[in-house]
Amino acid sequence: MSKSLIQSKNHMSITEETIRHVATLARLDISPGEIQTYTGQLSRILGLMEQLRAIPTEGIAPMSHAVALTLPEREDVAVNPDRREALLANAPDSEEGCFRVPKIIE
Amino acid sequence: MDAPIPTLAQAAQALAARETSSVELTRACLSRIERLDPTLNAFITVDAEGALRSAEQADQARSRGEGGALTGIPLAIKDLFCTEGLRTTCASRMLERFVPPYESTVTARLRAAGAVILGKTNMDEFAMGSSNETSYFGPVRNPWDPARTPGGSSGGSAAAVAAGLCVAAIGTDTGGSIRQPAAMTGITGLKPTYGRVSRFGMIAFASSLDQAGPMTRDLRDAAMLLQVMAGHDPLDSTSITTPPPDYLAALERPVRDWRIGLPEEYFGAGLHPEVRAAIDGAIALYRELGATIVPISLPYTQHAIPTYYIIAPAEASSNLARYDGIRFGHRCDQPKDLKDLYARTRAEGFGAEVKRRIMLGTYVLSSGYYDAYYRKAQRVRRLIAEDFARAFRDHDLSVILTPTAPESAFPLDEKKEDPVSMYLSDIFTINVNLAGLPAVSLPCGFDFHGMPIGFQLIGRPLDEAAILTAGHAYQQASDWHNARPGNLP
Numbered sequence: 357m358s359k360s361l362i363q364s365k366n367h368m369s370i371t372e373e374t375i376r377h378v379a380t381l382a383r384l385d386i387s388p389g390e391i392q393t394y395t396g397q398l399s400r401i402l403g404l405m406e407q408l409r410a411i412p413t414e415g416i417a418p419m420s421h422a423v424a425l426t427l428p429e430r431e432d433v434a435v436n437p438d439r440r441e442a443l444l445a446n447a448p449d450s451e452e453g454c455f456r457v458p459k460i461i462e
Numbered sequence: 463m464d465a466p467i468p469t470l471a472q473a474a475q476a477l478a479a480r481e482t483s484s485v486e487l488t489r490a491c492l493s494r495i496e497r498l499d500p501t502l503n504a505f506i507t508v509d510a511e512g513a514l515r516s517a518e519q520a521d522q523a524r525s526r527g528e529g530g531a532l533t534g535i536p537l538a539i540k541d542l543f544c545t546e547g548l549r550t551t552c553a554s555r556m557l558e559r560f561v562p563p564y565e566s567t568v569t570a571r572l573r574a575a576g577a578v579i580l581g582k583t584n585m586d587e588f589a590m591g592s593s594n595e596t597s598y599f600g601p602v603r604n605p606w607d608p609a610r611t612p613g614g615s616s617g618g619s620a621a622a623v624a625a626g627l628c629v630a631a632i633g634t635d636t637g638g639s640i641r642q643p644a645a646m647t648g649i650t651g652l653k654p655t656y657g658r659v660s661r662f663g664m665i666a667f668a669s670s671l672d673q674a675g676p677m678t679r680d681l682r683d684a685a686m687l688l689q690v691m692a693g694h695d696p697l698d699s700t701s702i703t704t705p706p707p708d709y710l711a712a713l714e715r716p717v718r719d720w721r722i723g724l725p726e727e728y729f730g731a732g733l734h735p736e737v738r739a740a741i742d743g744a745i746a747l748y749r750e751l752g753a754t755i756v757p758i759s760l761p762y763t764q765h766a767i768p769t770y771y772i773i774a775p776a777e778a779s780s781n782l783a784r785y786d787g788i789r790f791g792h793r794c795d796q797p798k799d800l801k802d803l804y805a806r807t808r809a810e811g812f813g814a815e816v817k818r819r820i821m822l823g824t825y826v827l828s829s830g831y832y833d834a835y836y837r838k839a840q841r842v843r844r845l846i847a848e849d850f851a852r853a854f855r856d857h858d859l860s861v862i863l864t865p866t867a868p869e870s871a872f873p874l875d876e877k878k879e880d881p882v883s884m885y886l887s888d889i890f891t892i893n894v895n896l897a898g899l900p901a902v903s904l905p906c907g908f909d910f911h912g913m914p915i916g917f918q919l920i921g922r923p924l925d926e927a928a929i930l931t932a933g934h935a936y937q938q939a940s941d942w943h944n945a946r947p948g949n950l951p
Contacts, residue, residue: 375821382779382824383786384817385805394821400882401822405768408838411845418840419847421670421700422656422898423923428699442563448793455788460800 370399466946467491467626470535470683477524477534484517484524484534487629488578491536495580495627498950502603504612504621506541507549508581516578523576531686533576538628540619541582542589543569543674544663548579552665553587553597556791556811566663567695568632568674575690580628583618587813588782589639589667591615592887595878596815603874604647605947606913610871613643619677620647625950630678630687634664636671637770638867638891641903644677645866645916648905648945650933651677652684655924656898657702659688660695668777669700671770671895680943681904681934685709688926704924712927713934718752720860720932723853727763728864728890740907740915741865744936748863751935756857760849763893765842770892771885772826772839778816779823785811818881847897854922861932862920864890866903870913890918900926904933905942914945 375395379386386394440453449456467490468476476482492510499505513536520534544550544562551557569579586596594602594617602617604610605625612621616633620643623631633640635653644651652675659674666672676687692706724745729738745755787793787807794810797803812820826835853859868889877884894901900923903916921929937943 374825378821378825378828381828382820383783383801383804383808384812384820385802385809386817390817394818397818397881398822398825401771401818401885402825404882404885405772405835405839408765408768408772408842409834411762411765411838411842413838413841413845416841416844418837419844420840422847422896423700423702425700428696430696439563443789445563446560446790448787448791457788458797458799458803 370395370402465490467494467629469679470630470686473535473629474531474686484520484536484578485514487534488513488517488536488580491580491628494625498625498627501608502605502621502625502627503600504583504602504618504625504627505538505581506551506553506584506599506618509548509579512548513578513580520576520578529576531575532572532690534578535576535629536578536580537572538580538583538619538622538631539569540585540616540631540633542585542634542665543632544665545569545579545582548582550582550665551598552589553585553599554811554813554816555598556785558598558792560790562663564663567660567697568663568691571690572632583616583622583631585618586615587816588665588778589615589634589636590778590815590819592638592642592884593872593874593877594618595874596813598813601874604871605950606648606871607911610873610913611646613646613867613871615639616651616677617643620644620649620651623647623649623677623679624947626946630676630683632674632687633677634672634674635895636667637774637895638888640675640677641891641901641916641918642867642888644903645905646871646914648914648916648942649677650680650684650902650904650943651675652688652902652926652929653894653900654688654692654926655702655900656895657700658706658900658924658926659691660698660701662695662697666781668774669781670777671774673895680937681902681930682713684902685713685930702924707927709927709930712930715931716752717748717932717935720753721756721858722748722753722932723756723758723857723859723862725758725760725763725853725862725864727760732868732889733865734869736909737865737867737869737915741917744906744917745863747936747939751939756859758853758857758859758862760853760893762842762846762849766846766893766896767885767889769839769842769846770888770896771822772835773843773896775819775823776827776836777823779820779827782816782820815881843896846893850897850899850920860928864918864920866890866916866918870909870911870915894920899923900929902929902933904936905945906940907942
């Protein structure tokens with residue numbers, strides 16, 4: 357993590373460097389023009405979030421779902437049929453029943 | 463000018479009485495789509511061949527004395543539900559050529575009940591938007607005024623119902639995406655309790671908020687569709703096991719002596735005076751019907767927008783990580799290595815609003831910010847949910863009544879370049895998603911420009927029956943839901 361990212365306590369002034377870092381994390385190729393646009397827009401959106409800081413939330417349990425969930429269980433039997441052909445039909449590139457990707461190791 | 467498209471209840475009755483056939487009804491919808499959709503752009507994919515085939519099968523079933531409430535009814539489905547063998551794009555370039563190898567539970571249930579699927583409706587890309595302008599396939603236009611938005615994200619489904627391109631439609635609602643377009647197009651749109659309808663086969667946006675629901679002419683049609691859609695599904699781990707009640711029976715109850723809550727926070731300065739006047743009319747009608755109007759307060763209301771726009775993009779950034787150009791969807795040309803493949807595929811495949819939300823979500827989940835933003839928002843989410851629970855309990859309420867949106871349908875392009883003002887248009891709907899409650903929007907008037915206005919009824923968890931009762935009682939005593947756009951060619 358870059359130093360400036362951790363130190364940018366005032367989120368109204370989110371930096372272009374932060375935007376570049378976030379784009380890398382999100383695996384998004386962004387142009388210099390987009391960096392500028394997102395820097396301004398995300399600063400304004402994050403400005404909207406600042407009001408939450410003032411709300412006392414000590415002792416309030418984070419709510420991750422709208423309904424109280426218990427993990428449902430089912431019998432341990434395989435239910436997925438062999439659908440290799442159907443699943444590969446949407447692949448951008450495939451060969452011999454496998455997804456094909458560019459070479460990743462030199 | 464051809465005959466108007468009937469409501470679902472009327473169509474079902476006419477089909478049962480053999481006064482019409484599903485093929486005839488389906489052809490009528492297809493011919494209206496052919497004539498009106500070049501203007502409205504409500505559909506991304508029209509499956510005329512498949513629809514007519516299903517219609518013939520439905521007619522054959524009926525002639526054998528088989529079939530149920532939906533047998534032969536032509537529906538439009540938001541292009542976010544996977545339909546086996548029928549292209550499903552989520553209005554994104556990323557999925558422009560995606561043909562699902564499986565069927566969503568919602569569409570499977572509708573098909574099993576005999577419904578005819580006319581096609582897949584336009585929407586904001588990955589359901590991210592409030593005006594339908596983020597669609598890769600261009601904006602949907604409002605049948606009441608083609609220069610205006612039909613709302614979003616289920617704007618195609620809303621416009622298709624309002625313009626009579628289908629008998630009814632299915633939408634999804636993560637922050638108001640069924641209710642806000644319903645209000646802006648003068649139709650009825652219902653978001654069930656989170657978990658009431660299976661999410662299996664719905665393309666995920668924000669998994670703790672997404673919920674499917676009916677978009678119809680009136681509450682009776684909504685009850686008929688909900689009856690088929692609702693119910694436990696072992697393929698969705700968040701699906702509720704409580705069996706749904708008889709929704710049509712719920713329509714017949716009176717609202718005399720019901721207690722209806724009116725939260726003061728929803729009637730502040732941001733509410734357009736013409737919307738306010740229409741809502742006041744709805745409140746007056748409930749008084750006439752014998753209901754008691756109870757002033758209440760939901761103090762955390764004002765924090766819903768920042769809370770939602772942290773939680774929803776956070777979940778979206780995680781859900782949309784699956785679009786990597788490997789297994790399905792778009793892939794960039796000539797990637798030089800794997801990183802380049804990911805980054806350019808996603809840059810090319812996603813539109814500006816989707817990228818903005820992925821960036822926002824990635825930021826609030828990133829190291830050093832997780833507690834300050836994401837955890838904080840999850841805690842405030844609980845306070846928002848407790849607001850509703852307390853109000854229902856302390857005031858012994860059956861439903862809560864609010865405006866659906868602060869204003870009526872706005873002109874296309876008005877908010878397109880300003881994400882913050884676009885996000886603020888969800889102010890009255892997103893609280894309900896954060897709390898997981900059922901809610902419905904139904905028409906209650908028009909503004910000076912002739913644009914429809916809607917109000918919202920919110921129920922207790924799992925109590926869709928209450929909002930159906932209250933909404934139907936209103937529609938029995940009013941006529942707004944019968945109005946049709948008059949300026950269509």
